Amino acid sequence: METKLTVDHLGKAFKDKQAISDVSFDVRKGEIMAILGPNGAGKSTTIRNIMGIMYPDSGTISFSGHETIPRHRIGYLPEERGLYQNVKVMDILLYLADLKDYPLQKARERAHQYLKMFDLEGQENSSIEELSKGMAQKVQFISAIIHEPELLILDEPFSGLDPVSQELFKEEIRNLAENGTAILLSSHQMNLVEEMCDRLFMMHQGERIIYGDIDDVKKRYANFKCTLHGKNDREQLESLPQVERVDQNGDTSVLYLMQDVQPVNWLKQLPEQLNLLELSLDRISLHEIFLDIAAGRVSPEKEGAVHA
Numbered sequence: 001m002e003t004k005l006t007v008d009h010l011g012k013a014f015k016d017k018q019a020i021s022d023v024s025f026d027v028r029k030g031e032i033m034a035i036l037g038p039n040g041a042g043k044s045t046t047i048r049n050i051m052g053i054m055y056p057d058s059g060t061i062s063f064s065g066h067e068t069i070p071r072h073r074i075g076y077l078p079e080e081r082g083l084y085q086n087v088k089v090m091d092i093l094l095y096l097a098d099l100k101d102y103p104l105q106k107a108r109e110r111a112h113q114y115l116k117m118f119d120l121e122g123q124e125n126s127s128i129e130e131l132s133k134g135m136a137q138k139v140q141f142i143s144a145i146i147h148e149p150e151l152l153i154l155d156e157p158f159s160g161l162d163p164v165s166q167e168l169f170k171e172e173i174r175n176l177a178e179n180g181t182a183i184l185l186s187s188h189q190m191n192l193v194e195e196m197c198d199r200l201f202m203m204h205q206g207e208r209i210i211y212g213d214i215d216d217v218k219k220r221y222a223n224f225k226c227t228l229h230g231k232n233d234r235e236q237l238e239s240l241p242q243v244e245r246v247d248q249n250g251d252t253s254v255l256y257l258m259q260d261v262q263p264v265n266w267l268k269q270l271p272e273q274l275n276l277l278e279l280s281l282d283r284i285s286l287h288e289i290f291l292d293i294a295a296g297r298v299s300p301e302k303e304g305a306v307h308a
C-alpha cells in the first residue's frame with residue numbers, strides 16, 4: 001500500500017519538558033491508523049507538528065516521500081472545536097474549501113451532499129452559533145473533508161457525539177478509507193478503535209509503546225483472562241499456575257493469565273474445590289491493554305518488535 005505520511009524520529013520539547021521523542025510511524029493510502037495514548041502522551045503534539053502548527057526539534061515529516069507538506073491535500077479536525085460563530089454554514093464551508101484551492105462549484109455540491117448525509121439539510125443559511133454542539137461538530141467534520149483530502153487527520157472525532165451521530169461519523173470515515181483516503185485518527189474510545197482501525201501507534205510519555213497491525217497487537221499483548229463468579233480466596237487464585245495477577249471485586253475475580261497459555265489445558269487443571277457459579281474466558285481488550293500501558297505494566301517495545 002502506498003505510503004502517504006511518514007513521521008520519522010520526531011522530537012519536540014517545551015522548555016525542559018520532552019513532549020515527544022523518537023516518534024516514527026507511517027500512514028498508508030486507504031487505511032485507518034490510530035494514534036493512541038493516555039492524556040499527555042504526546043498525540044496532539046505529534047499531530048500539531050504534522051500540521052505545521054509547530055515545528056519539531058528533531059526528525060522529519062514527509063508526504064508521499066517529499067518533505068514539503070502540501071497542506072491543501074490534508075484535512076484536519078482539531079481537538080479544539082470551533083468555527084467562526086457568526087458565519088453561515090454554507091459560507092464557512094465554501095470559504096474553507098477555497099482556502100484549500102478547491103473549485104467552488106464542486107465544493108458547493110459536496111457541501112449539499114454532506115449536509116444531507118449528516119441531517120443538516122436546510123441549515124445552509126444558519127449561522128454556526130445557532131447550531132447545537134454536535135451539529136457544529138458535523139459542520140467542522142465536513143469542512144475537514146470537503147476538499148477531498150488525500151490524508152485526513154481526526155483528533156478525537158467522536159467526543160461529544162450522540163450514538164446516532166457517532167455511527168454516521170464511523171460510516172463516513174470508513175467510506176473515505178475505502179475510497180483511498182489515508183486516515184490518522186486519535187481517540188480514547190478503544191472499542192471504536194478496535195472496530196474501525198487497521199493499525200495503531202500507541203504512545204506513553206512521549207514515546208512509542210506499540211506499533212503495528214491491530215490484530216497482531218491483540219495477539220501479541222492480549223493474553224487471556226478468566227472471570228470467575230463465586231466466593232474464592234484471592235491468595236488461592238493467585239497461586240494457581242500461569243496466573244499473572246488477580247483483580248477481585250466481591251465475589252467476582254478476574255484472573256489475568258500469562259502469555260501462551262493453552263486455555264483448554266489451563267481449565268482442566270483448575271482445583272475441584274473452587275466455588276464456581278459462572279466462568280468465562282476471553283482475550284483482554286484493547287481497552288485493558290491501554291490501561292496496562294497507562295499503569296506502566298507494558299514497557300516500550302524495541303524498534304520493529306511488532307511489524308508495521
Ligand SMILES: Nc1ncnc2c1ncn2[C@@H]1O[C@H](COP(=O)(O)OP(=O)(O)OP(=O)(O)O)[C@@H](O)[C@H]1O
Nearest residue numbers: 014017018019037038039040041042043044045046
Ligand atoms: N504548548 C505547550 N507548552 C508546554 N507544554 C506543552 C504544550 N503542549 C503540550 N505540552 C505538554 O506536552 C505533553 C504532551 O501533550 P499533548 O497535548 O501532546 O498530549 P495528548 O496525548 O494529546 O493528551 P490528551 O489526550 O490529554 O489530549 C504534555 O506533558 C503537555 O503538558
